[in-house]
Amino acid sequence: MTNKLILTLVLTLTSSLAFAAEHTVEMKNMGTDGMMVFEPAVINVAVGDTVNFEPTDSAHNSESVPGLTPKGSVTWKGEMSQKISVTIDKEGVYIYKCMPHSVLAMVGVIIAGKPTNLDEIKKSSKALTTTFATNNDRLNKYLSQVK
Template sequence: MMIRIALSALLLTAGVAAAAEPTATIHELNRGPAAGETFAYDPALVRIPVGGSVRFEPTDKGHNVVPIRSLWPAGVPSVDVPFNSAATLVFDKAGVYAVQCTPHNGLGMVALIVVGKADMAEFAAKAASAPGLAPKARAKLGVLAGAADRA
């Protein structure tokens, strides 16, 4: 499944990458890359240029990818990668895109996709007060925003 989002339609991604790559792949896992971590996107922070893409791979079953609506860029259409489905999302607008796995967001299964240049301090402040975020998800988003700001 390939999804393209232009100025009127945009998409997301998550992972950990220091430099912006034109494409990234994020795996949906039952066990994260860190010792003792469960239910994670790997990587949980990715950077891509405007026009770049992110591929979500359901490495383990039982996961989906949806936006964290209170942190989704204004005016950008929502996305929905169904459970157990692979999808490639193309991001045509700069910004920070926060995504989550619906059943595992309370366990901190969130990711950030940073597209082009973004104000990470502004995003971190918004995430710190965003309504409806589980404590583990809020904490992880703070860590990811800090890592993206340093990269």
């Protein structure tokens, strides 16, 4: 291996480490958007960043919603009342939910880089929205904040 190649590898590695940020989303019984919420519910991250879901209140989890993440992206399913860390690996919009409170619209949105799949997500998320017993417009409100 040439010295130049080694240097390139080292620089690539250190730059990706330097720019990978951590984000915290709390799982709460009560927040600024009402009862049973992720807070903040809408976050912008960069590809390679990590999102830490914190069990601020118990009896919540975070799990990605099948079909509502970028194609081929990471998916996750956190345990109840446990922290879960997710490293975002593809550009686009991700929708996740709390399993026991999905019916109360306990959902959240991650935008990694540009929201390249936003139109698709808006269409595909209608099926999820119809399962909400309360806060029916919460997800649409969140998606309207996506830039």
